[in-house]
Amino acid sequence: MERIRHALDAALKASHLIMKYYEGEIEVETKADQSPVTIADKEADELIRKVLEDTGLPILSEEHPIPPHDERLQWEQFWMVDPLDGTKEFIKKNGEFTINIALLENNVPVGGVIAAPASNIVYFGESGYGSFKSELSPETENLNDIFKNVTPLQPEDFKNDDTLKVAVSRSHLDDTTVKYIEKLKKDYDVDTTSAGSAIKIGLLAEGKAHIYPRFSPCMEWDIAAGFGIVNQLDFQFISTENQKKLNFNKKDLHVNGFIALKDKKFL
Template identity: 45%
Template structure:
């Protein structure tokens, strides 16, 4: 698509995500080992290698970085940051281990707690989502190679458009984290006279489903961290989709003292 004006930091994030995707797929195609971290979440060589690559792109910016695989700095330092990168090198490590392809690279730039830029790359399908919230622009492009030049990324990009509501509400559910509260939420929609269809996806692809018009609503009543959601929220916000905290009834904020998110709902 001609005429896309790409923010310099967004270009950097896209390039980082593609290079990370390349090394992730190199690990994906091998008999990789799985470690279990202190928080019981899985970790593979792909997480570590992708994190190293992304850091190598983002550190020169020189905006500070919050990444799942970096040592987290104390809030007494972080609270002074006006902007920061928020990164998940492999979002959906469980999906990676299952080899179902539904894992992503998440990179977001946050300003004053609000996502401004977001990139979600799906290495298994070479699908890229990217967004500039301030300019209200979000795009999706299908690539032939991880080693695609930015000019070619942009030439094939298509604008994301949210769907109009129909009689059937498409609700996004997690493949790995379908909580009882989510099931209760679905039953509540049905009790209000709605037909409901469940659409299942792993990782941050759940945000993309709503942003690109393949679902209506994504309720998340289970734990997530800031790096799970920042890029997805940027992509959603750029097309007018809100990511609202169930605790505050306001949009999710980032670089908080506690990097754990409250429950939230994604909808137009």
């Protein structure tokens, strides 16, 4: 798990940096796509890139120019980074933002780190090692502290008499998602939990949610780290466009909807 240790180190350092801005006044700019960005996004990106550069692997990040697709297709292994996922939640100061770092091999996420700085939680995993959660403190400074408080994750499968727990987006809950949940309610007792950023994927990893549907667009870096974590736990990310597993490192990095689940009967 040496490569994921680099990602954990990067996420820990970025967490401390982001929280310094979170505790003060947040200045917001608007990007070309009309999404918000802050200095915390930009500086966290630079810090994470600096740490990951030691691995020698290419880095694809939301806050950095995207290399041409032909070049990216030559990458056998690379990092995919969202230095501050949930910028809207960060600006609202509701604590529901994360740092997402994914490791991809042959365009498939095989490992990932999701750090939730305001909650002092980090999820991580890698193919062949499993998936884990560690509860930190604001004073956590090194990787040894992360591994001292680690808990292996192995959520139980859904049973038909269970309450079906569904994680939904706090900022992107659309009519299609509402209709999907109403359809589920015809056959199951359904409980929904709203959360921002990749925290919803953390809920899957902990067994606090069975399904995470998202019918509105997002970007690959929003979910790649989570894919790399919960894929170890038998979850799949199924495209709402073609009912197939999501592909990564596409020419267009948009994802036009997915459902994360274990059991395809919920599609």
